[in-house]
Amino acid sequence: MSQNSDDLITVLDAGSAKTRVLVAEIHDGALRYRAHGSAISAGMRKGVISDLHPAAKAINQAATEAEQMAHAVLANCVVGVGGPHVRGVNSQGGVSLGGRLREITREDVRAAVDRARSVSLPADREVVHLLPQQFILDEQPGIHDPVGMIGNRLEVNLHISTCSASAAQSVITCANKAGLEVLDTVFEAIAAAESTVSADERELGVCLADIGAGSTELVVFFEGAVAHTASLPIGGDHFTNDLAVGLHTTVEEAEFLKLQYGNCVVTSVPSGSEVELAPGENGPARVVRQRYLSEILEPRARELFHLLRENLRQGGVLEALGAGCVFTGGGSRLMGLLEVAESLLHVPARIGYPVPLSRMPEELIQPEFAAAVGMLLYSHRTRVLRAAEDQGLRAKLRAIFAGSV
Ligand SMILES: Nc1ncnc2c1ncn2[C@@H]1O[C@H](COP(=O)(O)OP(=O)(O)OP(=O)(O)O)[C@@H](O)[C@H]1O
Ligand SMILES: [Mg+2]
Numbered sequence: 001m002s003q004n005s006d007d008l009i010t011v012l013d014a015g016s017a018k019t020r021v022l023v024a025e026i027h028d029g030a031l032r033y034r035a036h037g038s039a040i041s042a043g044m045r046k047g048v049i050s051d052l053h054p055a056a057k058a059i060n061q062a063a064t065e066a067e068q069m070a071h072a073v074l075a076n077c078v079v080g081v082g083g084p085h086v087r088g089v090n091s092q093g094g095v096s097l098g099g100r101l102r103e104i105t106r107e108d109v110r111a112a113v114d115r116a117r118s119v120s121l122p123a124d125r126e127v128v129h130l131l132p133q134q135f136i137l138d139e140q141p142g143i144h145d146p147v148g149m150i151g152n153r154l155e156v157n158l159h160i161s162t163c164s165a166s167a168a169q170s171v172i173t174c175a176n177k178a179g180l181e182v183l184d185t186v187f188e189a190i191a192a193a194e195s196t197v198s199a200d201e202r203e204l205g206v207c208l209a210d211i212g213a214g215s216t217e218l219v220v221f222f223e224g225a226v227a228h229t230a231s232l233p234i235g236g237d238h239f240t241n242d243l244a245v246g247l248h249t250t251v252e253e254a255e256f257l258k259l260q261y262g263n264c265v266v267t268s269v270p271s272g273s274e275v276e277l278a279p280g281e282n283g284p285a286r287v288v289r290q291r292y293l294s295e296i297l298e299p300r301a302r303e304l305f306h307l308l309r310e311n312l313r314q315g316g317v318l319e320a321l322g323a324g325c326v327f328t329g330g331g332s333r334l335m336g337l338l339e340v341a342e343s344l345l346h347v348p349a350r351i352g353y354p355v356p357l358s359r360m361p362e363e364l365i366q367p368e369f370a371a372a373v374g375m376l377l378y379s380h381r382t383r384v385l386r387a388a389e390d391q392g393l394r395a396k397l398r399a400i401f402a403g404s405v
Contacts, residue, residue: 007025007026007027008023008024008025008026008034008070008072008074009023009024009025009026009031009078009376009379009380009383010022010023010063010066010074010076010077010078010180011023011077011078011079011080011372011375011376011379012059012062012063012077012078012079012080012171012175012180013079013080013188013191013371013372013375014041014044014049014055014058014059014079014080014171014174014175015041015044015082015212015213015214015371016041016044016047016083016212016213016214016215016235016237017040017041017212017213017214017236017237017330018038018039018040018041018213018330018368019038019039019040019041019055019058019059019061019062020036020037020038020062020369020372021036021037021038021059021062021063021065021066021074021077022035022036022066022364022369022372022373022375022376023035023036023066023069023070023072023074024357024376024380026380027358030358031357031358031376031377031380032357032358032359033357033358033359033360033361033364034069034070034072034359035066035067035068035069035070036065036066036069036364036372037061037062037063037064037065037066037067037068037069038062038065039058039059039061039062039065040058041055041058042054042055042057042058043055043056043057043058044214046083046084046214046215046233047082047083047084047085047212047214047215047231047233047235048083048085048164048167048170049167049170049171049174052170052173052174052177055170055174056173056174056175056177056178057178059174059175059177059178059180060177060178060179063077063178063179063180074179074180075179075180075181076180076181076182076183077175077180077181077182077183078182078183078184078185078186078375078378078379079171079172079175079182079184079185079186080185080186080187080188080191080371080372080375081128081163081167081168081171081185081186081187081188082187082188082189082210082212082215082217082231082371083163083167083214083215083217083231084215084231084232084233085163085164085167085231086128086161086162086163086187086217086229086230086231087125087161087162087163087229087230087231088159088160088161088162088226088228088229088230088315089119089159089160089162090133090157090158090159090160090227090228091116091117091119091157091158091159091160092116092155092156092157092158093112093113093114093115093116093117093118093155093156093158094112094115094116094136094153094154094155094156095108095111095112095115095153095154096152096153097151097152097153097154098152100152101150101151101152102150102151102152103148103149103150104137104146104147104148104149104150104151104154105147106147106389106392108146108154109135109146109147109154109156112135112154112155112156113130113132113156113158115156116155116156116157116158117130117158117160119160121160121162123165124164124165124166125162125163125164125165126162126163126164126165126168127160127161127162128161128162128163128168128185128186128187129159129160129161129186129187129190129226130158130159130160131158131159131160131161131225131226132156132157132158132159132225133156133157133158133159133223133225133226133227134156134157134223134225135154135155135156135157136154136155136156136157137149137151137153137154137155138151138152138153139153144224159225159226159227159228159229161187161190161226161229163185163187168185171185172185183379184379184382186374186375186378186379187217187219187229188210188212188217188371189208189209189210189217189218189219189229189371190219190226190229190374190378191370191371191372191374191375191377191378192208192210192217192328192329192352192370192371192374193208193219193221193326193352193374194374194375194377194378194381195352195354195355195370195371195373195374195377196208196326196328196352196353196354196355196370196374197221197326197352199224200323201221201323201326202221202222202224202225202323203221203223203224204322204323205220205221205222205223205227205317205320205321205322205323206220206221206321206322206323206324206325206326207219207220207308207312207317207321207324207325207326208220208221208325208326208327208328208352209232209308209325209326209327209328209329209332210327210328210329210332210370210371211235211236211304211327211328211329211330211331211332211337212235212236212329212330212331213235213236213237213330213331214235214237215231215232215233215234215235216231216232216234216235216304216308216329216331217229217230217231217232218230218231218232218308218311220312220315220317220320220321222317222320227315227317227320228312228315228316228317230311230315232304232307232308232311234300234303234304234307235329235331236329236330236331236334238300239258239262239264239297239300239301239331239334240254240255240258241254242296242297242300243257243258243262243293243296243297246292246296247277247288247292247293247296249277249278253277253278257275257277257293258293258297258334261275261290261293262293262294262297262334262335263290263293263294263297263334263335263336264294264297264298264300264301264334264335264336264337264340265294265298265335265336265339265340266291266294266295266298268294268335268336268339269290269291269293269294270290271289271291273289273290273291274287274288274289274290275287275288275289275290275293294336297334297336298336298340301334301336301337301340302340302344305340305341305344305345306344308341308345309344309345312345321345321347323348324347324348324349324350325341325345325347325348325349325350326349326350326351326352327341327349327350327351327352327367328351328352328354328367328368328370328371329367329368329370329371330367330368332351332352332367333351333366333367333368338350338351351367352367352370353365353366353367353370354366354367354369354370354373354374355373355377357373357376360373
């Protein structure tokens, strides 16, 4: 088997329900699907790893499956972070460039971003992303890339996405235990947006919400930049648990019923339709009205979108969704969910299917793979950007040395 070479990218999405590993190769500068593996997650509680050993075992299982399919040893990966410990804040900062007007360099941009990020974060917080929203050069706002422009004072509006340092460290430790070095971390909603949301939607204003098993991660883009990120403590498993409690049945059967007959709009279900429940240990098989399932599911869906609406309102972005909402994650597949979302958020909603990479199997073009596919796209893009920056730096150094002889 060949080593995880430079032209392979591996990503790890250790979700509350499923642990997914996805591998792509860079072919002619573009990404091409190479392999994937998945395992039922273990050792997770409320979106964070609570027990290292079983979590690492699930990662190992998914990575081994991907490795065998890829015919390569996977040595490193990029991991997703999500869960209720993720937060986003907006910040502003800037630098003066001396008395005279001069050309803005990449170092000036870094200094302005450093100044903006120096907001005091609690000790247990780790920065996941520093996302410039706009640069302001000598009071002229709306600049996306000021490098090469002429000015005197450079300011930046920055979105800072953070997570619990210990929660992030647990994912990294588990990946390490499974033999994977972690190169980078990506917020799952940002990753899911990468594979499902267009540049036009980001410009007009869009909310991407990744409805997983344990939580819903979200990101809002406006005028092409990240305006807001958050995590809500409701995911698909809350719907399942409600059904299990309401029907006095097991979580396993409730999950089956949700997938098979679940619809979170009561009026969409024919009133005469019935569903048979598996017989209990001693008792006979039970029959319930299918509408009864919806009477349990609908309030949970409404709660989720009330929470989302309130979160967007508090983040000041509720009115910024010109292109509406995009939902990813397995939880988005519940029938009727878009209808409830549209009626409570008053914007159009759609499911986000990840853009297919070349050779990617159809089974991966599903909303629950949006985050993993997006992580691949994100890693590829950051690699290309870093390479371009390195090249720029090398060219500069060459010019300096050429000038010094
Ligand atoms: N067809 C479906 N209808 C309704 N719910 C579904 C369907 N398919 C999957 N789900 C739900 O999606 C959830 C799993 O989604 P996903 O695989 O995106 O979660 P995860 O990434 O493991 O979790 P998280 O992102 O919260 O860490 C489960 O709650 C599951 O019941
Ligand atoms: Mg997920």
